Amino acid sequence: MGNQVDFNKLRKRRQRTQSVKRLLALGIILAAVGGIVALNNFFIKSGVTTRLSDAVESFGGSGYPVPVPGGIIRDVKNVGKDLAVLNDTNLYIFNKNGKVITSLQQMGDQTVLHVNSDRVLTYDVGSKKYRIYSRSKTLLEKEHGFSLLGADMNGRGDFALISSTAQYAGQVVVYDSQFSAIYEWLSSDLVADVSINPKGNRMAAISLATRGGEIYSVVYVFDFNEPKELKRLELQDEMALGVAYLGDGRFSVLTDRAYRLYSGEGVEESSYSLGGRQVLAVERSGKEALLLLQESAGNRVQELVLLDSACGEQAVLELGYLAKDIAFGDRNIYTLADTGVTTYGKSLEPKGSLEMRGISGIHAIGSKLYYLGREEINVL
Numbered sequence: 001m002g003n004q005v006d007f008n009k010l011r012k013r014r015q016r017t018q019s020v021k022r023l024l025a026l027g028i029i030l031a032a033v034g035g036i037v038a039l040n041n042f043f044i045k046s047g048v049t050t051r052l053s054d055a056v057e058s059f060g061g062s063g064y065p066v067p068v069p070g071g072i073i074r075d076v077k078n079v080g081k082d083l084a085v086l087n088d089t090n091l092y093i094f095n096k097n098g099k100v101i102t103s104l105q106q107m108g109d110q111t112v113l114h115v116n117s118d119r120v121l122t123y124d125v126g127s128k129k130y131r132i133y134s135r136s137k138t139l140l141e142k143e144h145g146f147s148l149l150g151a152d153m154n155g156r157g158d159f160a161l162i163s164s165t166a167q168y169a170g171q172v173v174v175y176d177s178q179f180s181a182i183y184e185w186l187s188s189d190l191v192a193d194v195s196i197n198p199k200g201n202r203m204a205a206i207s208l209a210t211r212g213g214e215i216y217s218v219v220y221v222f223d224f225n226e227p228k229e230l231k232r233l234e235l236q237d238e239m240a241l242g243v244a245y246l247g248d249g250r251f252s253v254l255t256d257r258a259y260r261l262y263s264g265e266g267v268e269e270s271s272y273s274l275g276g277r278q279v280l281a282v283e284r285s286g287k288e289a290l291l292l293l294q295e296s297a298g299n300r301v302q303e304l305v306l307l308d309s310a311c312g313e314q315a316v317l318e319l320g321y322l323a324k325d326i327a328f329g330d331r332n333i334y335t336l337a338d339t340g341v342t343t344y345g346k347s348l349e350p351k352g353s354l355e356m357r358g359i360s361g362i363h364a365i366g367s368k369l370y371y372l373g374r375e376e377i378n379v380l
Contacts, residue, residue: 061097065376068360073372074109076363079135080117083363083370085377091122093135094377101135114153121153123161130161132179140179146171150193154245158182158200162191170207174224176200183224192217195243195251201225202264204251206240215239219253221266231266241279246287254282259289261311270311277303283328288314290328292335304333304348317348329364334380336362341371341380354380 071087078084082101083094091104091113107122114121119139123130126147132140150162157177165171170187172194185191189207196203205220217240221231238255245251249264256279260271277293280302284290287309295301302323306315325336332351333344341354341362358374369380 061095061099064098064370065378066094066098066100068372068375068377073360074107074111075113076361076370076372077113077115078363078365079115079120081365082135083365083377084113084115084120085361085372086111086113091120093120098377102133104131104133106131112151114151114159116153116155116157119153119157121151121159123148123151125149132159142179144173150191152194152196154196154200155198156200158196160194160196160203162194164190172203172205174203183222185220185222185229189218192240193243195245197245197249197251197264198247199249202230204243204245204253204262204266206243206253208239217255219243219262219266221262221264233266233268242282244284246284248287252284252289254279259291259307259311261309272305272307272311272313280323281326283326285328285330288328290326290333292323292326304335304344306333306346306348315346315348317344325362327362327364327369329369330367332364332367332369334362334364334369336371341369343369343380 069085069087069090069092071089073085073087075086079093081096085092086107088109089105089107091107093101095101108124110124110126111122112125118134120133121130128143128147130142130144130148131138144161144163146163146165148161148163151160153159158175160172160174163171168186169189170191172185172191173181174183174196176182187207189209192206192208194203194205201224203222205222207218209216209218214237217235217238219233219235220229223230235255238257241254241256243251243253251262253260253262258271258273261269263269274293277295279291280294281292282289289307291305291307293303293305300322302319304317304319305313308314319335321337323335323337327334333348335342336359338357340356340359343351343353345351356373359371361372363370371378371380
C-alpha cells in the first residue's frame with residue numbers, strides 16, 4: 001500500500017498556520033492603530049492640528065477698511081501678521097484681509113493681553129482665571145492658586161504668572177508651551193515684571209523693595225535648571241518699570257531714570273539716561289528701541305528718541321505737538337496725536353501725515369500701519 005495520509009496531522013498543521021496568520025494580522029492592526037494614535041498625539045503635542053485649524057479659519061476677507069468694534073478700545077497688538085483688538089467686552093482677531101477670525105468674550109476693564117505669533121494669553125488683574133487661545137480655539141482655561149498681578153509669554157508659548165501668596169509678597173510660576181509647570185520663584189518683595197527668554201530656559205525679573213524709607217529695584221536672572229538666581233543686581237534710587245528680552249538673548253530694563261541693556265547672564269552692557277524726563281511709551285523692533293519722552297509737567301515738551309543696539313542715540317526729534325501713542329514698523333515710525341497720524345523715517349525725518357480726528361489707536365505690523373477711527377479700522 002502507498003503512504004497513508006494522516007488527515008489529523010494535516011488538520012492540526014492547517015489550524016496552526018491559520019492561527020499564526022490571524023496573530024500576524026492582529027499584530028499589524030494593533031501596530032497600525034498604535035501608530036495612528038502616536039502620530040495623532042505627536043500632531044496634538046506639536047500643535048500641527050491647531051495650526052491647520054488656524055490656517056483654515058484665516059482664509060477669506062474682502063480687505064480693509066472694516067467696521068471698528070464698539071465699546072472702549074483697551075489694547076491693539078498683533079498675533080503674527082493678524083491684528084488683535086481688545087475692547088471692554090471682547091477680543092477680536094482680524095486677518096490681513098480684514099476678516100474676523102475669532103471674537104473672544106469674557107474680557108473686561110482689567111483684562112491684560114499678551115501675544116506671540118501663534119497664541120494669546122489673557123487675564124484680569126486681581127482675578128485667578130487666565131486663558132490661552134490660538135486663532136481658532138481655546139487651548140487652556142484655568143485658575144491660578146492666587147490672584148494674578150502680571151504675566152509674560154515668549155515666542156515659543158512658554159509663560160509666567162506673577163502673584164502674591166499668603167506667605168510671600170511675590171510668586172512667579174513658569175509653564176512650558178505644553179502647560180506644565182517648570183519653575184517657581186518665591187520672593188519676599190513685590191515682583192513688578194518678568195520676561196522669559198526666547199529659548200525658554202531663562203527668566204529675567206524685577207522686584208521693588210524699600211530700605212530706610214527709600215524705594216529701590218532689584219534685577220534678577222534665573223536659569224530654570226538652577227534653584228537659585230544666577231544674578232542679583234540692585235538699582236539704588238530707581239523704580240524699575242518693565243523688563244523685556246530682545247531676540248538675541250539680551251534683555252532690557254526700563255526704570256524711571258534710565259533704559260538699560262544687559263547680557264543674558266545679567267551683566268549691564270550699556271544704558272541711556274532719561275535725564276529727568278518721563279517715559280510715556282516704549283516700542284521695540286529687533287535690537288532698537290523707540291522712546292516717547294516728556295519733559296516736566298510745566299512745559300510738556302515731548303521727544304522721540306531712537307536707540308540703537310548699544311543704547312546710543314540713533315535719532316532724536318523734539319515734537320511740536322503732544323503724541324498719544326507711537327508705533328514702530330519695519331521701515332517707518334508713527335505718532336498719533338489728536339489731529340491724526342504722522343509718519344517718520346528711521347532718521348526721524350517727516351515723510352507724511354494723515355489728518356483725521358478721532359483715531360483711538362495705531363499699531364504697526366511689518367510695513368503696514370493699522371489705525372482705528374471712529375467707525376473703521378483702516379491701513380495706512
